Amino acid sequence: MEQFFGAATTIVIGVGGCLLYFFLTNMLLDRIFPASGPNISRNINRANAVRPWLFLFPALILLTLYLVYPLFWSIYLSVMDANGRAFVGMSNYAWMVNDPKFLESMRNNILWLIVVPALSTFFGLLAAALTDRIRWGNFAKAMIFMPMAISFVGASVIWKFVYDFRPEGQNQIGLLNAIVEAFGGAPETWLTHEIVNSFLLMVVLIWIQTGFAMVILSAALRGIPEETVEAAILDGASPLQVFFRIKVPQIWGTILVVWTTITITVLKVFDIVLTMTNGQWGTQVLGNYMYDWLVRGQDSGRASAIAIVIMLLVTPIMIWNIRNARKEMR
Amino acid sequence: MDNIVGQKSSLTWVVNIAAAALVLLWTIPTFGLLVSSFRDRDQILTSGWWQSLFPQEASVHYRAGAPDTAVQEGGLYVIAGNVFDGAGGVVSAFGTNSRDPAAFAAGETVQTNDGYELTVSEDGAYRLTSAVPFEGTRGERFFVTTTQPPTFTTENFVKVLNAEGLGRGFLNTLTVSIPATVIPILVAAFAAYALAWMEFPGRALLIAAVVGLLVVPLQLALIPLLQLHLKAGIGKSYIGIWLAHSAFGLPLAIYLLRNYMAGLPRDIIESARVDGATDFQIFLRIILPLSFPALASFAIFQFLWTWNDLLVALVFLGSTQDQLVMTGQLKELMGSRGGDWEILAASAFISIAVPLAVFFAMQKYLVRGLLAGSVK
Incomplete structure (x- = not known):
């Protein structure tokens, strides 16, 4: 109860404070530069010059303090020792390129980067194409989209249950091993099986991200001008040809957007690996390795250096996004 | 000629079956855990x-x-009872030795290792007899192969909510996610209006910066912010996590809302200006109500994100039992009670019930937000 009062009070103080800030500063501005009197036009101009900054101020403070400043402070920390006290130059980075666990994380991240966006986009496209043509399409869409609402941790529980292992001779309670046994195979402890386990973790993320890809691609597919499709059909194109030769090329831009958005998610993947294997058995990824050095290793230098690597991997997409956004604004 | 419009043909069947297969593949894992959460x-x-x-x-x-x-x-000493203790079922076999637990058919009378006579009948009733008094303090152990009717129970849920402390975690999650959803909306709405409809130098640069910040990985912010919070005396508290979540959600919020507001008709805003309304009034009276769909989209995103988040909560909130949010508790349970699927399944379902409800109730806005939010 007490906790709820705390939360409620914060909402009231936070929201009320914000509102109060906006009200008061705007009122003050109108007082200082009244839109009346002898200098009316000069006053209006000045007020208009100041007001945007009043509107922006809280957002700018939060963004600077919580996103921009950490970027630079992380760079600084990455050239410091474990406690952030002594300057150690590039030695954290030098450690990294020789650390087998880091190299494993890089290798896995590259695997994730190749597999997850590709398969999520593929299944998303497939789901979009299929569900747009059936009567119960909306229901089907909702079902495929549903994992988006499930937390990565919840999804990990769901899938860990699918991968569960019982020794041979016992009844399998994990779906995967039950299927394997039904086809005459021997049950496996999947999550400790190197290489295979990484792919099984990727399945979880693909399962979550496909719905996202489907929703965006389905909207794009519906935006394709009817004439192009009709013309192709009149020319005798088969449904598959229509799809791959006419529709897909027209939504290529959207496919790229979906692909990059999922790529960003993949680069930050953390929860799934932490909860399912905690990076053991060759499944480590950068996001979880960074957390490991932060919490278990208590080494802010190395953890920051790994974070910087993640940032560097994201940067090309960031620049591409900014350029596209600017192009669109013109 | 049934192929003439490229839709109605034998392909319809293939499409239906393929879609059904896809839907099954996507729902079965969740369904399996849901069923398990109600099982004994x-x-x-x-x-x-x-x-x-x-x-x-x-x-x-x-x-x-x-x-x-x-x-x-x-003249005989007798211990009698029923192996089902009241629940129904059928015994098909029993045994006295763990190496051969199904040695005898139900109804037979056999000698146990200690020299007693044991019989277990099909309905589960057993009878242990001896000519001399029973010795020791513990009861005789034996093995039964039973066939029981399927049982479903809500006990698992009761158990995790109370004994495993998930009720507390639920409250903590709620305490984190509601302010962390409400606060950024207001801050972002004002900023978005300024970026969409006010003229000032540096506007384009700021918009570009917001687009850039959209993808900054959270991992980068953890250590500096933790140090900042400790220095500022906030430490690991709700205030800290509210601020962190708010700030991390801001780029998307500003981006979504700015795009939406920029698409509102110019006439409305200009005629209001001509009538002498200040930007503050225009914002409150016109823009904010008109932007409801975009506000709702972002609110859903942010709520799902803060509710489902693990990383930020692990770092910015403490990790003692009464500070953990539900995702943190789930993570702990997966480590400590990895084999107790009834606990894991019920806990997982309590934690995903709210997001699923929000998802199904507000799917329309979620889709709209996704369409507007992916950087084109």
């Missing part, structure tokens, strides 16, 4: 959830009543 603990561990509607065969060991519960019947 022993049944989860001995049979797959897909068998849960059928009678369950299980091999269990059972301890007969303690020696002091024996009664004398005409």
Whole structure:
């Protein structure tokens, strides 16, 4: 109860404070530069010059303090020792390129980067194409989209249950091993099986991200001008040809957007690996390795250096996004 | 000629079946866990959830009543009872040795290792007799192979909510996610209006910066912010996590809202300006109500994100039992009670119930937000 009062009070103080800030500063501005009197036009101009900054101020403070400043402070920390006290130059980075666990994380991240966006986009496209043509399409869409609402941790529980292992001779309670046994195979402890386990973790993320890809691609597919499709059909194109030769090329831009958005998610993947294997058995990824050095290793230098690597991997997409956004604004 | 419009043909069947297969593939894992969360603990561990509607065969060991519960019947000492303790079921076989737990058919009378006579009948009733008084303090152990009707229970949920502290976690999650959803909306709405409709130098640069910040990985912010919070005296508290979540959600919020507001008709805003309204009034009276769909989209995103988040909560909130949010508790349970699927399944379902409800109730806005939010 007490906790709820705390939360409620914060909402009231936070929201009320914000509102109060906006009200008061705007009122003050109108007082200082009244839109009346002898200098009316000069006053209006000045007020208009100041007001945007009043509107922006809280957002700018939060963004600077919580996103921009950490970027630079992380760079600084990455050239410091474990406690952030002594300057150690590039030695954290030098450690990294020789650390087998880091190299494993890089290798896995590259695997994730190749597999997850590709398969999520593929299944998303497939789901979009299929569900747009059936009567119960909306229901089907909702079902495929549903994992988006499930937390990565919840999804990990769901899938860990699918991968569960019982020794041979016992009844399998994990779906995967039950299927394997039904086809005459021997049950496996999947999550400790190197290489295979990484792919099984990727399945979880693909399962979550496909719905996202489907929703965006389905909207794009519906935006394709009817004439192009009709013309192709009149020319005798088969449904598959229509799809791959006419529709897909027209939504290529959207496919790229979906692909990059999922790529960003993949680069930050953390929860799934932490909860399912905690990076053991060759499944480590950068996001979880960074957390490991932060919490278990208590080494802010190395953890920051790994974070910087993640940032560097994201940067090309960031620049591409900014350029596209600017192009669109013109 | 049934192919003439490229839709109605034998392909329709293929499409329907393929879609059904895809839907099944995507829902079965969740469904399996949902079913399991309602199953009896022993049944989860001995049979797959897909068998849960059928009678369950299980091999269990059972301890007969303690020696002091024996009664004398005409020179014999007798301990009697029922292996099902009231629940129904059928015994098909029993045994006295763990190496051969199904040695005898139900109804037979056999000698135990200690020289007593044991009989277990089909309905589960057992009778242990001896010519001399029973010795020791513990009851005789024997094995039965039983077939029990499927049982479903809500006990798992009661158990995790109370004993495992998930009720507390639920409250903590709620305490984190509601302010962390409400606060950024207001801050972002003002900023978005300024970026969409006010003229000032540096506007384009700021918009570009917001687009850039959209993808900054959270990992980068953790250590500096943790240090900042400790220095500022906020430490690991709700205030800290509210601020962190708010700030991390801001780029998307500003981006979504700015795009939406920029698309509102110019006439409305200009005629209001001509009528002498200040930007503040225009914002409150016109823009904010008109932007409701975009506000709702972002609110859903942010709520799902803060509710489902693990990383930020692990770093910015403490990790003692009464500070953990539900995702943190789930993570702990997966480590400490990895094999207790009834606990994991019920806990997972409590934690994903709210996001799922929000998802199904507000799907329209979520889709709209996704379409507007992916950087084009």
